[in-house]
Amino acid sequence: MTPLARLLAERIRETGPITVAEYMAECLMHPAHGYYTTREPFGTGGDFTTAPEISQMFGELIGLALAQAWLDRGSPSPFTLAELGPGRGTLMSDILRATRSIPGFHAAASITLVEASPRLREVQAATLSAFAPAWVDRVEDLPRAPLFLVANEFLDALPIRQFLRGPQGWQERLIGLRDDTLVFGLSARLPQVPDTPAFRHAPEAALVEDNQSARVVVAEVANRINSAGGVAYWIDYGGWRSEGDTLQALRNHAPDDPLANPGEADLTAHVDFEPLAALSQAFALDTQGAVLSRLGIDARAERLARNLTGTALESHRAAHRRLTHAEEMGSLFKVLAITSAGAPPPPGFS
Numbered sequence: 001m002t003p004l005a006r007l008l009a010e011r012i013r014e015t016g017p018i019t020v021a022e023y024m025a026e027c028l029m030h031p032a033h034g035y036y037t038t039r040e041p042f043g044t045g046g047d048f049t050t051a052p053e054i055s056q057m058f059g060e061l062i063g064l065a066l067a068q069a070w071l072d073r074g075s076p077s078p079f080t081l082a083e084l085g086p087g088r089g090t091l092m093s094d095i096l097r098a099t100r101s102i103p104g105f106h107a108a109a110s111i112t113l114v115e116a117s118p119r120l121r122e123v124q125a126a127t128l129s130a131f132a133p134a135w136v137d138r139v140e141d142l143p144r145a146p147l148f149l150v151a152n153e154f155l156d157a158l159p160i161r162q163f164l165r166g167p168q169g170w171q172e173r174l175i176g177l178r179d180d181t182l183v184f185g186l187s188a189r190l191p192q193v194p195d196t197p198a199f200r201h202a203p204e205a206a207l208v209e210d211n212q213s214a215r216v217v218v219a220e221v222a223n224r225i226n227s228a229g230g231v232a233y234w235i236d237y238g239g240w241r242s243e244g245d246t247l248q249a250l251r252n253h254a255p256d257d258p259l260a261n262p263g264e265a266d267l268t269a270h271v272d273f274e275p276l277a278a279l280s281q282a283f284a285l286d287t288q289g290a291v292l293s294r295l296g297i298d299a300r301a302e303r304l305a306r307n308l309t310g311t312a313l314e315s316h317r318a319a320h321r322r323l324t325h326a327e328e329m330g331s332l333f334k335v336l337a338i339t340s341a342g343a344p345p346p347p348g349f350s
């Protein structure tokens, strides 16, 4: 039993079963035992590898897309260059290197990072020490200015709730105790559930996931872009509409039972983009493979390949494939871009 499992069992014994969202929030962000607050999840030593950690090309192309969007919108100055959940700071570092030669872009940018983990803030501060970024706790605290934002694998870490459509109505999936072990169970029937298309169209026996935290975050960003201008790119794995139980745990690069090792495994869920896209005035959605290809990843990969030989060249080619190929991250990962009504379309979409 992990230390966090003991704490959760105590809490459940005292106050009853908890929701999947409460469980996820504790597992990821508990101040003393949370996964992001205590562990180094990224890279070969960690549990998973994200796109910016696979290749510098990812951040370079996103950086150039943000800069192009900024130019298309008349180079507003000052503006906020924001990232949500920056991990090790690799993506922002690649964005800033790739945009160095765009006249005025760095001078006009105030770089702001939204990060909940104090430990990861320190890592980000070291990676980005040349740029003096600012940190805020929530998107509501971002400066009021035109907003150019990226969030990679951020929404999938926000806590989801799960609901089951039974013959007599909706019930929520809860986590309780059996013989001191954490187990899934169901709530009593619910008088109401969130009013999103996934709930409205769910067949009987369907499990529907709801990421209310993601809706709150995306709504705030969409409102700001609508009033002050800008673009936001949300990159994550998932699909258009909730498709059953996608809660998953990863521990030491291998799938784990989500209830087995709270605090010691990464927990994520697929992102459902339909209810998020609906929050913006104008959006575009496509696969990561298609967007990176329109942003010019093939040419960039060839350019970098010219200076490489041997195993470095092989791993560069493998990284290119991993980011774009349909059997790897190319089609499971999606890019949702949101902008304001009547604004130029976001770079990377046809």
Ligand code: SAH
Pocket (backbone or CB within 6 Å): 036, 042, 050, 051, 052, 053, 084, 085, 086, 087, 088, 091, 114, 115, 116, 117, 120, 137, 151, 152, 153, 154, 157, 158
């Ligand atoms: N974008 C990075 C890291 C993804 S992991 C990459 O692609 O490599 C998720 C990141 O979001 C971590 O930095 C984590 O600490 C942060 N995070 C998770 N929940 C958060 C929340 N509610 N508020 C702010 N940051 C959060």
